[in-house]
Every structure is written in C-alpha cells, then in structure tokens.
Amino acid sequence: MVVASGVRIGWADVPEHVQARVESILGDRVVSAYSQRGGFSPGTADRVRTASGGRAFVKAVSPAQNERSVQLLRREALVAGALPAGIPAPRLLGWHDDGEWVALVLQDVEGRHPVTPWTAAELDAVLGTLRMLADGTTPCPMPELPAAAVSLGKDLSGWERLAADRPDDLDPWAAARLPELVALGAAGVAALAGDTVAHTDLRADNLLVGPDGAVTVVDWPWACVGPAWLDTAMLMVNVNLFGGHDVDALLTAYAVPLGADPAEVTALLAGMTGYFLDACRQPPPPGLPTVRAFQRAQGEATLRWLRTRLSS
Known part of the structure; x- marks a missing residue:
C-alpha cells in the first residue's frame, strides 16, 4: 500500500x-x-x-x-x-x-495516527469526533472560510477533464459511462451547500489518537464551509482504501444522521474518483514523489466502490 x-x-x-x-x-x-x-x-x-x-x-x-x-x-x-x-x-x-x-x-498534541487498516474502535472514536466537530461548528463561526463548492469545485470536475483527454488506461466501465460520471461530478459540487466547518482532507495521517483515546484533527489548510456530513463521507474514502469495513453501513450510521442524502454522497464519491484519476496523471510535485501513486490507489479503490453503489 x-x-x-x-x-x-x-x-x-x-x-x-x-x-x-x-x-x-x-x-x-x-x-x-x-x-x-x-x-x-x-x-x-x-x-x-x-x-x-x-x-x-x-x-x-x-x-x-x-x-x-x-x-x-x-x-x-x-x-x-x-x-x-x-x-x-x-x-x-x-x-x-x-x-x-x-x-x-x-500545540504539541500527544498521540499517534490511527492504525491502518482501520480498527473498529479507533474508527468509531474518529467518527464520533467528526459528529462533535460538526455540531460545534454549525452555524459556521468563521465567516472568512470559502464555500466548499468554490474550494472543491474544480477538483470534483475531474471527469470533465478525463472525458476531454481520455487516458488509454481508463477503466472500461468508467470509459463507457463518462457522460453519466461527468454529470455525477457536477451533482457532487451542487450537494456541497451547508453551514458547517469542514476539514475536507481527512485521512489517517491527519488525525491523532491520544493515550486516552481522544481524537485530534490536524492540518487544516483546506478548511471550508459545507454540509455537516462532508468530512464523514470524505473520510470513508480512506477507510475504503485500506479495506476491512462496510463503508456503506458506516455512512448510514454516521453521515445520514448529519443530513446526508445517499444520492448526494454517491455524487460526491463520483467527483472525488474523477479528481484522483485525473490528478494521478500529472508529474509529481517537487518533494512529493509518492503523491501520484497514492492518488491512483485512492482513485481505483473509490471507483470500485462507486461502481457498487451505482449498481445497487
């Protein structure tokens, strides 16, 4: 991995x-x-x-x-x-x-990153923290933050770029459904309205679990204002990448109570998949030699998940 x-x-x-x-x-x-x-x-x-x-x-x-x-x-x-x-x-x-x-x-926070593949206990603690974070930042107390649709809109339009310049190794299932995926990506952007602070870059390496089990969220440059369920849904991309959990069941248990509509979550996942598969085609930025391989791995894993959601 x-x-x-x-x-x-x-x-x-x-x-x-x-x-x-x-x-x-x-x-x-x-x-x-x-x-x-x-x-x-x-x-x-x-x-x-x-x-x-x-x-x-x-x-x-x-x-x-x-x-x-x-x-x-x-x-x-x-x-x-x-x-x-x-x-x-x-x-x-x-x-x-x-x-x-x-x-x-x-502040130096004592703790370590969650174990990957994710354990059930640590995942539950993180998801509980995200629920608390959403509750504590709705309505958004930081008026200077950009709207999620503005901050993420270009990224989530990756399927448009893939359709305009189709890579030879694009998954055949995706290649046959490019118009649908382009439309889903646009729907994902439209679903980002909300009044909650969202971190939008949640992975295991942006979280710390303290000795007492308390979770701290670190690295906040991508913060914006969006729906209360956004961080929970985006974290599931990382959970899905490492495997071992029913991510759809977790979304039902944790994102739906925060107002998530399953169709909007699917649209968001489509947009994120397009972003990963488009971004991984670019040369690696200076000092970040593994980022494109990581994006490709996320794109491929999320595409498999998206395909399942769209066929169910």
Whole structure:
C-alpha cells in the first residue's frame, strides 16, 4: 500500500533566523527536535523540546521545497488561528512569514495516527469526533472560510477533464459511462451547500489518537464551509482504501444522521474518483514523489466502490 509521504526537511535545515523566530514565539531555546513522518509535505514536521521542558509542534517550508506548500502553510496559519475554542485541533501558538520561509508553531498534541487498516474502535472514536466537530461548528463561526463548492469545485470536475483527454488506461466501465460520471461530478459540487466547518482532507495521517483515546484533527489548510456530513463521507474514502469495513453501513450510521442524502454522497464519491484519476496523471510535485501513486490507489479503490453503489 502506498502511504502519504513527502521527502521532508528537518529542524536542522531551517535557517537560523527562522529558528530564532520560533524560539521567540516559545520564549525559550529549542534543544531537541524529532521529525515526524507521513503526510504530503516536504517541509518540517518536528516535535520540539525547549531548555525548560516546553513542547511544541513546528512546521516550516520555503519555495525551495515546494511553492504550493508555502501557500498552504499560510492558509493553515489563518485557519488554525481562527478555529473556535473547544474544537479538537492543535492551538496555534504563533507563526512566522518573512516572504520566503513560513513557520507555524502549534500545540504539541500527544498521540499517534490511527492504525491502518482501520480498527473498529479507533474508527468509531474518529467518527464520533467528526459528529462533535460538526455540531460545534454549525452555524459556521468563521465567516472568512470559502464555500466548499468554490474550494472543491474544480477538483470534483475531474471527469470533465478525463472525458476531454481520455487516458488509454481508463477503466472500461468508467470509459463507457463518462457522460453519466461527468454529470455525477457536477451533482457532487451542487450537494456541497451547508453551514458547517469542514476539514475536507481527512485521512489517517491527519488525525491523532491520544493515550486516552481522544481524537485530534490536524492540518487544516483546506478548511471550508459545507454540509455537516462532508468530512464523514470524505473520510470513508480512506477507510475504503485500506479495506476491512462496510463503508456503506458506516455512512448510514454516521453521515445520514448529519443530513446526508445517499444520492448526494454517491455524487460526491463520483467527483472525488474523477479528481484522483485525473490528478494521478500529472508529474509529481517537487518533494512529493509518492503523491501520484497514492492518488491512483485512492482513485481505483473509490471507483470500485462507486461502481457498487451505482449498481445497487
């Protein structure tokens, strides 16, 4: 199984003036840093310790690693700083932006990523957290967030691009149904109206399970405003990828009570499938050598799931 992984730099690769700014935010000298693996970023992801025993999580990147990652870290800083109290997310302690290097200093949350393939207990804990997150952010308390249809609309139109430039290796079932899939992708965008904060990039590597079983949602650059069920439905793509669970039954148990219409969920899944199968055709971005293989794996797994939903 291809995992989410960038070729990361570490704390020692961060320029001294950026390190000094991080230490100023912390009010103490950093004496150790432990790089964290996983996630699609070539920037730092370091758990740091200070001389007095303080802890923080530091993320830093520059255009030399990946220009897009710089933009995302700036956006994450704005979102993390605006998340209301009580949301299960790391608190932003401060951030640095000198026009080249961007660094976020976040609360260091003790925990680990959920086990994959997913266990029933951890999946239940995560889905319960998403329900709590939806309840706590409806109506949306962050007016600066974009609408989900605006944020995700281009991505979910992948079937249009696949139809205009059909790849030779496109699944025959999908190739024979391109007009239907294009229409479903458009319906998926239309289904994104809502007034709830949505993370929209939920995978195991963007979640932490604490020693007490509490779940924290991390990495928020893609946050937007959409339906209460959106994160729950999108997480099922990751669960389905690793297998071992009845994802349709989970949607019925967890997404439908949040207002999900099964037809709208199917349309969303169609749009996500088109996104993955279109995006995986592109060259890998700098510092992210595995992202296209991961997108292909997600696209193929979600296509099999979509085919089942459309035939039932």
